[in-house]
Amino acid sequence: MPESVPSSLIIDAFKEIFQAERRGAKRQDPLGWIISVPDTHQKSVLAALDKERALRVLTCSTEDDANAVAAGLYITGEPVIVMIQHAGLFASVNTIRGISMDGRVPIFYMIGLLSREKDKDPKDSRHSMVRFAEPLLDVFSIPHARMEGPDDLHLISEYYRKSRERKGPAAVLVGLETA
Amino acid sequence: MMKPEEILKLIAAARGTAICVPTMTTAPAWRKIAPDDLSVGCVGFMGGASALGLGLALGAPARRVIVFDGDGSLLMQLGSLATIAGAAPRNLTHLLFKNGVYHTSGSQETPGGQGVDFAAMAKAAGYRNTYTIGTLDDFKKRLPGLLTEEGPILAQLMTGLAESTPMTAGPSTPFHQQVADLHAKVGGTR
Numbered sequence: 239m240p241e242s243v244p245s246s247l248i249i250d251a252f253k254e255i256f257q258a259e260r261r262g263a264k265r266q267d268p269l270g271w272i273i274s275v276p277d278t279h280q281k282s283v284l285a286a287l288d289k290e291r292a293l294r295v296l297t298c299s300t301e302d303d304a305n306a307v308a309a310g311l312y313i314t315g316e317p318v319i320v321m322i323q324h325a326g327l328f329a330s331v332n333t334i335r336g337i338s339m340d341g342r343v344p345i346f347y348m349i350g351l352l353s354r355e356k357d358k359d360p361k362d363s364r365h366s367m368v369r370f371a372e373p374l375l376d377v378f379s380i381p382h383a384r385m386e387g388p389d390d391l392h393l394i395s396e397y398y399r400k401s402r403e404r405k406g407p408a409a410v411l412v413g414l415e416t417a
Numbered sequence: 418m419m420k421p422e423e424i425l426k427l428i429a430a431a432r433g434t435a436i437c438v439p440t441m442t443t444a445p446a447w448r449k450i451a452p453d454d455l456s457v458g459c460v461g462f463m464g465g466a467s468a469l470g471l472g473l474a475l476g477a478p479a480r481r482v483i484v485f486d487g488d489g490s491l492l493m494q495l496g497s498l499a500t501i502a503g504a505a506p507r508n509l510t511h512l513l514f515k516n517g518v519y520h521t522s523g524s525q526e527t528p529g530g531q532g533v534d535f536a537a538m539a540k541a542a543g544y545r546n547t548y549t550i551g552t553l554d555d556f557k558k559r560l561p562g563l564l565t566e567e568g569p570i571l572a573q574l575m576t577g578l579a580e581s582t583p584m585t586a587g588p589s590t591p592f593h594q595q596v597a598d599l600h601a602k603v604g605g606t607r
Contacts, residue, residue: 306466342596342597
């Protein structure tokens, strides 16, 4: 059965990634960027990020903005993670294709599966937005994995790294609402 | 109406080390005027120039970033005005080339056409300053300020049509190559 992942563990995972990226860099402030269109599923993480001084959170009007901002930050050498919801994934597929895929811009996404039923595999969900998120990523050949509990935290750094290695998008789907 | 190419020539002469983000009909002309410089053109994701410029401006705060946006393009991501205003990058100059039409697809009028006031929208969103410029003489006078004034600022430039569009111009450097080139130039100097 899937479990909620505590926000503190997720933020620690973000920080570890950013610390590794910043090693030897002149610029250390902020440690890294979180580009977000607020996701109810990850609200505990967003609330905890508000208190983080080392990380800069930028809230965007749309996921299209978030993708483009993340690309600009990447070009200038800044470490960045994008936090959105499945609805935002659906809304911004052309921008993901145009920027991250065609532009070969490594962008790592944390995508919340809002309304995913705890006792169901997403493919059996009664909510289309839950059911179609992973198949959509498959259509675009975007590597993805689902974080189903604290034991899966390693996926965050693994898929961040994957986005860098393949120079393109990679995503971790947040299975249950974060704690 | 100003000619976009004349505006771009003036910018090329004055921009120094600024990063430029052309989109749509400014892209082919900018390639000719400034072929090998700190630029990345938006092709294939119409509407993204302003937000891409924002990311560049936040990531490279010591440089000026100049976005060459279009009215049809900005309408596709109008919320970026609020995103930019909220982030408040001091080094971002947002130039809006306003011709009132979708030139590339045959000059259909944009929604609202010339009646849409993007300068007023940007000001209301929270840009530090906005301008509307209708003549090349006025643009020449204001250009030094546009490149140095604390941002974010938007200048709505009343222009005619560009001589070429991405569809009529020859092939350009692929977007991924432009990204890689600019990343190599500015991504390692942080």
